[in-house]
Amino acid sequence: MPPRIRLLATTTAPLGALAYSASRGVRCYAGKAKKPAASSDAEKPTAVDDDAIDLNKVARDEFNEWMSGPGRNFKKPLYNEMNYITSYDRKTWQRLGTDKDKLNVPFPLNHAFRSHPVLSEELKEEIYSRVMEGGNSVRAVSAGLGVSLERVAAVARLKAVEKEWIKEGKPIATYLTKALHTMLPVTQLSPKGQTQTFHEGLQDMQSHQFSHRQAFVPVSESRxxxxxxxxxxxxxxxxxxxxxxxxxxxxxxxxxxxxxxxxxxxxxxxxxxxxxxxxxxxxxxxKERKEKSGQVIEKGRWAWRLTTATTGRVGFRYGVPHQDRKKGQVKIPTRVL
Structure with missing residues (x-):
């Protein structure tokens, strides 16, 4: 194995390049680096200047300057409005208007993405009232309020748990919901007599695995x-x-x-x-099928089915042990059936 070559502690950095100082342990900017004058001088390493700039300090100063200027708009959320960086003019840092669709762009480099709205508390209460108190089906409530089937079922279950906790005196953490309502678009419950605004698309269908293959079917032009x-x-x-x-x-x-x-x-x-x-x-x-199969006793996550049986007529599955694990038992067939 050839001997290892010990590297020099300092390297020659071109003008405007980054260098690392092992003695200081910080990333520095080599502002002035001398060019090698001759071939003999080119082999000599050039050390970083003593007055090099600390980039970490520069970044902190620029961040503090930005927070004391345009960054003040993002210290606190705006009530009932989105407060994204794309909601402001990057030159004057003024609001771009009141168009919620233009303001609902959280990522500056992806203008096609929109934040999904959340349900208001009034709309959640209406869903719970129609399903649990009114006796309407989940499908009917979903079609009437413009909320998906899965979301209607989830809201009904969670609202039932919330009301049960309130009845038992347990604390309810509502601060997260209030914070989300101030930072995201909210779907409000429309007044009576007006058409309810749809919260999401109701006819979205999942891709079935049977449709992932290609099928070439010859079809006549008249069909x-x-x-x-x-x-x-x-x-x-x-x-x-x-x-x-x-x-x-x-x-x-x-x-x-x-x-x-x-x-x-x-x-x-x-x-x-x-x-x-x-x-x-x-x-x-x-219900008839369950009654025929026997009495079912449910306890939490367990269920027992009780059926009538005759005493003394127990099958091979009940009370008769297998002989496989006993010593001296012949476990290979000894005759041909």
Whole structure:
């Protein structure tokens, strides 16, 4: 193994380059570095000047100067408005106006990203009231208030836990919700008689794994290839049946067909009645199946099913031990069946 060459402690830094001083342990800026005059002088190392500038101190001074100037706008959040760095003019540091869509750009280098709004407390209370107190289905509340199915179910469950904690006297941490409402866009509950603003898209559908493959299907020019045909090729139902709210598509089709509002409401009520009948029938069958299978006792996360049995007629699974672990037992077959 060849001997190692000991490196010099100082290196030659060109004009305007960064150097590291081992004695001071700080990053310094070599302001003036002499150029090698001759070949003999080029081999000699050039040390960093004693009056080098500490970049850490420069960065701290610039940060403190910025915080005492434009940075004062970001020390405290604005109530009911987004307070991002893109909400100000980078030259004059004045607000760009009142357009919430232009102000809702948290990342300066990604103008396509928008902060997702959060639900207001009034809207959460309305969701809880309709689901838990009014007895409406999660699907109906989701379609009426413009909130996804998963979010409606989550709000109903969390609100139930919150009210139970308040009844028990447990402390509720509401400061986080209040802070989020001051820094993010909020979806408010519309007054009665006005159309509720949708919180999010309701018809977003997850990509099924069956649709990830390619399928080449020869189709004649005279044939109309629909979404139902495409779903059949992948073994999936049509898109209008797979979305979370297929009834909204039916309502839109009836609107395009020219039906008046009264007829559409009556048809929707009939569909809701039929859906309720199907749900009750399903619950009745599930209850009958549980009753036939035996009595079920639930304790927390455990459930026991009790069935009637005749004393003395216990099968091989109950009370008869296996002979596999006993000594002297022949465990290989000794005869042909």
């Amino acid at each position: 109309i290839f629909t979404r139902a045909d495409a779903g059949k090729e992948f073994g999936l139902p049509p898109t209008e049946e797979s979305v979370p709210h297929p009834d909204l598509i039916v309502l839109q089709r009836e609107k395009f067909a020219g039906l008046d509002n009264t007829a559409r409401v009556d048809m929707q009520r009939e569909r809701d009645r039929q859906a309720m009948v199907r749900r009750e029938e399903k619950e009745r069958k599930e």
